[in-house]
Amino acid sequence: MSGAIAAEWVKARTVRSTWTCLLAGAVLTVLGAVTLGGGRATELVREGVTGARLPATEGVVSAMAFAQFALVALAMLTVTSEYSSGSIRGTLQAVPVRGRVLAAKALVVAPVLFAAGVVSGALAAVANHALLAMPVFGGFGTLEPGRTAGDLLRLGVFCALAGVLTVGVGAAVRSAAGTLSVVFMLMMGLPLLLMMTGSQAAVELATRLPLFAGLAFMGSESNLTGGPIPYPAWQGLAWLVAWAALALAAGHAVLRRRDA
């Protein structure tokens, strides 16, 4: 097992796409966060509010709801590039136990995306704080180390679980286009569509999908949800873990049954 993990780590670091995705994830998070954070501050200034306090991580979680797709692409490529190039056969020759290959990929993707989430979030928080401290933005910026650290850790965990979910979907679907479609629907399309229907049952269902589960876990009061999520943060984490586990199980079932 440790060999399989070491191999997956070598594979991840020896292709350029990994680094491109990490960079894209960081840039998108920073840009998204300063846009949202700056926007919120401007709104408050226009309303004539004084003495408001905006945390450095204001908008970072919402930004990550979009920026995560760069990191999802990284996770996806660890699986789908093996099928598009045919190298999956070499991988399975080296590690014929299917579950071991999948576990190794998940165990490499998870810490890499955790780190990517924390670092991207930290960069975004620093940029945001610098911006919000400026008088034009009301000087509302505050930096509470404890809260910021907590926010960043949760952000990392969310990214890691989104990555694991993507690895599972990738193994089940095999093609890049298919994987991205499924993950996008789960993480963005479906929950927003369900929300728009406005029906009680649809909203209940939507809030259990990974996007809102993640937002709940990260304590976001995002306007994406159109209202508070009806369960505590730890349940959000539980839903996220459940989705990732389900995706892995699906990937494992396909990997075992279908010819490589």
Next chain:
Amino acid sequence: MINLANLTKRYGDRLAVDDLTLSIRPGAVTGFLGPNGAGKSTTMRMILGLDRPTSGTALVCGRPYHEIERPLRTVGALLDARAVHPGRSVRGHLLALARSNGIPARRVAEVLERVGLAAAAGRRAGALSLGMSQRLGIAAALLGDPGVLMFDEPVNGLDPDGVRWVRNLMRSLAAEGRTVFVSSHLMSEMQLTADHLVVIGRGRLIADAPLADLLVATAVLVRSPHAGDLAVRLAAEGCEVVRRAENELVVTGAPVERIGDLAHEAGIRLHELSPREPSLEQAYQELTADSVEYRVSEGSAR
């Protein structure tokens, strides 16, 4: 040692491999011969546990492939030389494989040296020529210093020097006591490389015999003023002899050399001694004639 027992693979309603039973022994190059679509690659994929047999079993060293711990140290295989991430470096590709099976990283440099790719270690796999890709695939197969080696059409895309190099490599691997199983759709190639031949067509076993036996099956044309005497002697040696004319025989059951020696020992003059087929190509075509999947008919070829 590779053992196949009633190995069968069906894709939908197409029978790709049909009830193959055979053993591939160590210390020899076993050629796996068959026209395109005969089921050679499918058989190899099943041996490696990549495709699941519809029925039957494939064992490597007595075990199903997926039960072998660190399998690259037991079995090295080249299936498709192009099946490498095009953006990964040659070295990175081999290093990942080495790590997966606890093979020391220095083996990467060693095998690259052995296949003549040391200078290309930093190049992207996608930028290699087909011939270089084949060498990379062979390097990957050799990485774990395995006792069993399988190569699927390894000389495709190689220049004549490369072909000769692969041939010598196979022979030396077998001479070291390893099991070498190598597929080809070209008889001429196998004639120069293999000790033993397994011939399949449409997934079915057609022949499983030492190369020498298949060579013996080739008829030899003999012309001699003493054809009658020679016929008697050859028949006594167990050959099958057909007297086509007063001084002309068609002999099967002995190679040309043996017939010539016998004639010499008996002091019989020969005017011609020639294999009826210049190579095994003909014998192979006869063996597989019924099993070529899509044959171009004489008429439509024009």
